[in-house]
Amino acid sequence: MSPPCYDLVVVGGGINGVGIARDAAGRGLSVLLVERDDLAAHTSSASTKLIHGGLRYLEYGEFGLVRKALQERELLLEAAPHIIWPLRFVMPHDAGQRPAWMIRAGLFLYDHLARRDRLPGSAGVDLRSHPAGAVLKSGLRRGFIYSDAWVQDARLVVLNAMDAHLCGARIATRTALVAARRGPETWSLDLRSAAGRSETVHARALVNAAGPWVGSLLGDVLGLRAAHTVRLVKGSHIVVPRLFDHAFAYIFQNPDRRVLFAIPFEEFFTLIGTTDVEEAGDPAAAAITPPEVDYLCGMASRYFDQPVMAADVLWSFAGVRPLLDDSAQSAASVTRDYTLDLDCGGAPVLSVFGGKLTTYRKLAEEAVEQVLPLLGRTAEAWTAGATLPGGDIADGDFGAFLAQVHRRHAWLPAHIAFRLARNYGTRIDHILDGVHHLAGLGEPVLPGLYAAEARYLVHEEFARTAEDILWRRTKLGLVAPPGADMHLQAWLDGAGLTRA
Secondary structure, X not given: OOOOEEEEEEEOOOHHHHHHHHHHHHOOOOEEEEEOOOOOOOHHHOOOOEXXXXXXXXXXOOHHHHHHHHHHHHHHHHHOOOOEEEEEEEEEEOOOOOOHHHHHHHHHHHHHOOOOOOOOOOEEEEOOOOHHHOOEOOOOOEEEEEEEEEEOHHHHHHHHHHHHHHOOOEEEEOEEEEEEEEOOOOEEEEEEEOOOOEEEEEEEEEEEOOHHHHHHHHHHHOOOOOOOOEEEEEEEEEEEEOOOOOOOEXXXXXXXXXXXXXXXXXXXXXXXXXXXXXXXXXXXXXXXXHHHHHHHHHHHHOOEOOOOOHXXXXXXXXXXXXXXXXXXXXXXXXXXOEEEEEEOOOOOEEEEEEOOHHXXXXXXXXXXXXXXXXXXXXXXXXXXXXOOOOOOOHHHOHHHHHHHHHHHOOOOOHHHHHHHHHHHHHHHHHHXXXXXXXXXXXXXXXXXXXXHHHHHHHHHHOOOOHHHHHHHHOOHHHOOOOOHHHHHHHHHHHOOHHHO
């Protein structure tokens, strides 16, 4: 039997890879996506979890990037209202920072660079009377407020992979590309699974969306010279017990001219980040360092009345961003834009350099537009008006949808109903349909996690391990008891789900 031949093989299960696989499969291409680890195992689950234009990029003259990102922000709010929602940011101001007129001008530009239908504009704010001012140092009296959006980043990746699969793509996680041979019209690709199974496939075109490994994949596996380089910049975050009870987030301006976010996180916590540190080691092993913890705590403590201490940190994470190297002097000022490099010296390969979470859909659309003519195909772009799985909520009104979930499943504890609605949107029915009481969800594997949800995550969302479930498909790891990871893994193994 001859090896299968795909129109397109995408290497990399981060946000750009799954976005390209989804777009291509939706246009009728036969697609295989391979990822050597789990979906969103690295950079794409280690972001600040914002869908935003990037207010600070205006200072570096990145007007085109900011406009593109603001346009995408509107589309993504409509595509996935269960995992993406509006968030108002409060920016305290004092005399030692950028002048107030400059900030007002920047916010005016931010409000008007792209059409804004779903979010309110910016305004000045009196911190002495605004709810967000109560937890700040008393000397901070004035500030500004503007809008962006929050996203469950790892779930955004998973939903794109799910949609690609629903459009016919094959999603092969824990599968590495170990060797490649380029012919004039097709690639011959050797794959190896984590379990040691080998497979050879053919591809008429190849996409290298390996993120921090884009260059090493080109050189070490494909045997090609990279036309661009990426600058690896580590961003680290800390999570502490909730610092405030209101729904606003903060953006703080620091003396080093960087900004710091403090964001409501998973109901009981506050997320603080990020750093920008050049990374020379293995991106897969990226971890926060004690000096980064001290930096984040120190910068947050400049603003909050209650100091943030290293001892308060409950969880931390770090990810390496593969930024397009534009020779900028500092890591913070490196462009967040992207370049798509197409090599047609034989069977084509398209490599993705740079990019950011917010612009992934546009990047994917542009990538597929470049590949289609090489395959002799034409197909209209489609993702700009399409919802992601679970996102087909009437009028994008999550509040009304949640109220409906409560009415239909009154037996379900309110906190579980909220979490399931947020995670799965309308696909909550895949877990709850035909269930009329809590026992119908199966055994409680962990507090708040029942067998029905765990099975759904394996069968529908490509989860295989306890880590996949606790930290990427959900954030239950934040509230799980000690030993929960080992208990969940034993349950998955015993149920035969890790072999799915």
